[in-house]
Amino acid sequence: MNDRIFVTAHDVAREAGVSQSAVSRAFTPGARIAPDTRERILVTAERLGYRPNLLARSLINGRSNIVGVGVGDLGNPFFVQTLQLLSHSLDAAGLRLLMFPAEGGRQPEPSIREILHYRLDALVLLSVGLSSTLAEECRKAQVPVILYNRTTHDRGASSVISDNDVGARTIAAHLLAGGHQRIAYLAGTDGSSTNAQREEGFCAYLSEQGAPQPLRESGQFRMEAATAATRRLLARKDRPDAIFCANDTMAIAAINVARHEYGLDVGRELSIIGYDDVPMAAWPAFSLTSYSQPAPAMVEETVRLIHGLRAAPSSHENVVLEGALVVRGSSRAVIRPAG
Amino acid sequence: MNDRIFVTAHDVAREAGVSQSAVSRAFTPGARIAPDTRERILVTAERLGYRPNLLARSLINGRSNIVGVGVGDLGNPFFVQTLQLLSHSLDAAGLRLLMFPAEGGRQPEPSIREILHYRLDALVLLSVGLSSTLAEECRKAQVPVILYNRTTHDRGASSVISDNDVGARTIAAHLLAGGHQRIAYLAGTDGSSTNAQREEGFCAYLSEQGAPQPLRESGQFRMEAATAATRRLLARKDRPDAIFCANDTMAIAAINVARHEYGLDVGRELSIIGYDDVPMAAWPAFSLTSYSQPAPAMVEETVRLIHGLRAAPSSHENVVLEGALVVRGSSRAVIRPAG
DNA sequence: CTGAAAGCGCTAACAG
DNA sequence: CTGTTAGCGCTTTCAG
Numbered sequence A, B: 001m002n003d004r005i006f007v008t009a010h011d012v013a014r015e016a017g018v019s020q021s022a023v024s025r026a027f028t029p030g031a032r033i034a035p036d037t038r039e040r041i042l043v044t045a046e047r048l049g050y051r052p053n054l055l056a057r058s059l060i061n062g063r064s065n066i067v068g069v070g071v072g073d074l075g076n077p078f079f080v081q082t083l084q085l086l087s088h089s090l091d092a093a094g095l096r097l098l099m100f101p102a103e104g105g106r107q108p109e110p111s112i113r114e115i116l117h118y119r120l121d122a123l124v125l126l127s128v129g130l131s132s133t134l135a136e137e138c139r140k141a142q143v144p145v146i147l148y149n150r151t152t153h154d155r156g157a158s159s160v161i162s163d164n165d166v167g168a169r170t171i172a173a174h175l176l177a178g179g180h181q182r183i184a185y186l187a188g189t190d191g192s193s194t195n196a197q198r199e200e201g202f203c204a205y206l207s208e209q210g211a212p213q214p215l216r217e218s219g220q221f222r223m224e225a226a227t228a229a230t231r232r233l234l235a236r237k238d239r240p241d242a243i244f245c246a247n248d249t250m251a252i253a254a255i256n257v258a259r260h261e262y263g264l265d266v267g268r269e270l271s272i273i274g275y276d277d278v279p280m281a282a283w284p285a286f287s288l289t290s291y292s293q294p295a296p297a298m299v300e301e302t303v304r305l306i307h308g309l310r311a312a313p314s315s316h317e318n319v320v321l322e323g324a325l326v327v328r329g330s331s332r333a334v335i336r337p338a339g
Numbered sequence C: 001c002t003g004a005a006a007g008c009g010c011t012a013a014c015a016g
Numbered sequence D: 001c002t003g004t005t006a007g008c009g010c011t012t013t014c015a016g
Helices: A009-016 A020-026 A035-048 A054-061 A077-092 A110-115 A132-140 A164-177 A193-208 A223-234 A248-261 A295-311 B009-016 B020-026 B035-048 B054-061 B077-092 B110-115 B132-140 B164-177 B193-208 B223-234 B248-260 B295-311
Strands: A066-071 A096-101 A122-126 A145-148 A158-162 A183-187 A215-218 A242-245 A271-276 A289-292 A318-321 A324-326 B066-071 B096-101 B122-126 B145-148 B158-162 B183-187 B215-218 B242-245 B271-276 B289-292 B318-321 B324-326
Touching (some): A020 A035, A066 A110, A077 A122, A077 A295, A096 A110, A096 B077, A164 A193, A164 A271, A164 A289, A164 A324, A183 A193, A183 A223, A223 A248, A242 A248, A248 A271, B066 B077, B077 B248, B158 B164, B164 B271, B164 B289, B164 B324, B183 B193, B183 B248, B223 B242, B242 B248
Parallel strands (some): A122 A145, A158 A318, A183 A215, A242 A271, A271 A289, B066 B096, B183 B242, B242 B271, B271 B289
Antiparallel strands (some): B289 B324
């Protein structure tokens, strides 16, 4: 089955007149080897087109230098941005990114079970839920898990999120300050910690301020569902004057519907607020008020966690970072003059 | 260095009272093994939390089942879409996707040289140029290369593109039919085959029809550069009445500038046409006329090529698919009545 | 500083 | 059908 087409350390050793272990040492950073021997070996290796087989290396030290990344919805620019940042950070840290599609948070799909068979240094789930069976599999396989933009009660899994409670409360305060009377909440995926925290914080703040509870529709964090949900909201007789969307993707969908289907002046007749502050939110076409999640810092923390977990695979840590409200044209900041 | 924390086939064998090779066979699809023996082994393995080490397996059959994917700019939705499709297709084919960041097409960056040390089944470059040194490295490492949305004269590399010449000519015809007088071309990255083909086809058609050559600015296929380039075009005294942008990302940038900085009525005062037909192009906020590249078919072809190349690593193939013009509101289809 | 030798965990003949 | 035996290509003691 093996075609013996690859150049191996043996080939180089024979050609350079040294032992195979000398070749290995020449390619190992801290190894004891005479500078000129090393040089000779490297030259020979270059000439033969030799590359150390990382698979074999990983087999020995039990570490692949590969990080698995489960990605749910790439339709969401926030995760695209995160993936971009993460790929660069991991790359800089000498780690490889093995990506696999991961829908929903139900059963761990076959691919992820498969992926665990590599000796992953860590598994990062980008806004993908961690089922308890998957958590168990990872524990068995000694693969540390890091949830990104999600948390879990499962001990043993780490997580990196921003403070959704503070974010949601800040948005609620902003809307009340703007004098909005009929506020709606466009929810994300039910059962996700992200939606739960944002919804709870939002409702709690309104309640504390004596404001009525918001109308509620679910957009599943996705554009299509959010489009339908917004239509339902705007078709009501008691049409809301503000919609807090649990992420920017849904907020963009809401703007599209409000502006192009209902001809509403977004920012005056209807305030729309998102969450994430994706690059698109700043485009003049949307000018979306949004609560910014610090993606670069979140990714940095993720990579820091990965390094820590490589040393202590069974430890875990839950990181919460601060975000910030970015007010733009899609929301009214002050109370509109009567009439 | 090795902590011996993983359960191995030996452990399972001892526990189940069989040989280690029996365990191997239990996990190999077509292997000759008694059903009940297999069952017993699988149960024991499950209990101990055993997983075959794919690294070791790959070491033997010289094939990692991993496909490397070089990604340049994830700011471009077309590549996000492609990455999404590709991750699913590869997954369905039982292949893993090892992603790495790859800027420009100059020197092969360290990470990609590193990645080659895995026994990749193939290397897919998403709109990333293939330098001749990298091509050489891949040839030496026996890793077949597939360029996606790019071509190269380098023999040995395969490619999957859509017919840029036809696409560009179709757009030119559409603009001429709309009676446009001062046409501009917003170019992509200089030196990329993609831009070269689109520009040549576009200019050739105009020339053949006796129309003047277009104004030209470069937007490097990116939003920021395209924004600046559009400003330069629209600041001219002889402002163009149509801009063909070499991709949708630049077209969106152009629309933003035209509409929000110059207050132009896009589609009437100024026609803007893109290329790729990304999902966003269909949003009412943009309603962008664009030439659709068949991403699903292109990805399908890519995966088909990967399979073929696994069998015959040194062969290669260049695939060209057909696209289609999608006319929307950002361009005028018929000649505007005089006055 | 260097070579010989013993594996890492697994698959693939080879006998039985 | 199953156990034994060689390795895959590399790193890492252990002698020298």
